[in-house]
Amino acid sequence: MTSAPELSVALPPSMMERVTLIMDLFESPQTHLTLETVSRRTQLPRSTTHRILDQLVRLDWLRHTVAGYTLGNRALGLGGREIGHSALRAAAAPHLLDLAVRTRMVVHLAVLDGPEIYYLDKVGGRAAVDIPSRVGGRAVAHCTGLGKAMLAWLSPEEIDARYTQSMERRTHHSIGRLDQLHRELGQVRRRGGLAIDRGECFPGLGCVGLALRGPEGPVGAISVVGDGRSSLELVAPLVVNAVRAVADDLYGTPEPHRREVPDVIA
Missing domain, CATH: 1.10.10.10 (Winged helix-like DNA-binding domain superfamily/Winged helix DNA-binding domain)
Known part of the structure; x- marks a missing residue:
């Protein structure tokens, strides 16, 4: 046979x-x-x-x-980066709206670009007019909750490489030295990734942010912005839920290697 x-x-x-x-x-x-x-x-x-x-x-x-x-960088330079931003924004859009409705505050979505953040989306109805940020705009990463939330998941060497020159301060509350930034990022990691900004970027405003992490590190971050004197910690669990929902939509599984975040920040 x-x-x-x-x-x-x-x-x-x-x-x-x-x-x-x-x-x-x-x-x-x-x-x-x-x-x-x-x-x-x-x-x-x-x-x-x-x-x-x-x-x-x-x-x-x-x-x-x-x-x-x-x-790689060559492929991303041909437009892949914008495709990635569009995919992230599309996945996040319904969850940003839900977060804005639940908190009645302004919600941001941003990505990290060197020592800056780049705003991909901003939701919040009429309240958004009072927040001096815009889609397509930029801000100094170490002065924002969004930026600190993403920087916290980079290695110390990567942080040092991004801040080879003097650090810009936006307000008298802003971090102005590299050693201060490293200590602050340590605090962010100990809070399970939640980053707080109270008047560091814009006077009188505060935010709580959390990074969305992919297989290789932070791919974006979501924050809720409001009065710097308000109890931003109380909305932290809603920010956590929104980030997890976006991660599930993007990757099909909950955010990788995530740590449990307490309901209220200590």
Whole structure:
């Protein structure tokens, strides 16, 4: 009895077509794929897949992380970063609105960009007019709850690299020295990631923020803004719930490696 002949899969004839097959799998900056997944989905031999992935990493089209392969700086520079921002904003939108309705306060969504934050969204109805921030605007990261919430999950070396020059102070409450910032970020981590700003960015205003963390670190943050004299701690659990809901929508699972956050900040 003779065995059936093995079926051979015709490989794409050119290297460019093989590279395109692989790059098409990375639909957004949040996509992380293992070597086995890429090989299976493209039907390319594992050795061929590994060789192409290695070349793409060396050329900075992809990055190899503990969570798998993901888009590199070259790919993000072609518009991938904006695609990622759009995906984050779309996932967060209903939860930002719900948070604004529940707290009757202004809600921000922002991402980290060097030593600054970049506002992706702002929700809060008429109250939003009184808050001097805008979608597409920027603020100094270490002076905001949003920024501190994201900076807290970077390594000390990354923090030092972002602040090679003197630190800008927006108000007399702002952090002005690197050692102060490191101590403050330690406090944020001990609070499970919740960051508080009382008049550090805008006089008289305060906020409580929490970072949304992906497989490699902070991908954004959500904050609630109000009177700096108000009990912002009381709305912290609602901010936590909103961040967890966005993480679930983006990644399909709750925020990775999250720590439990107390109902009220000590």
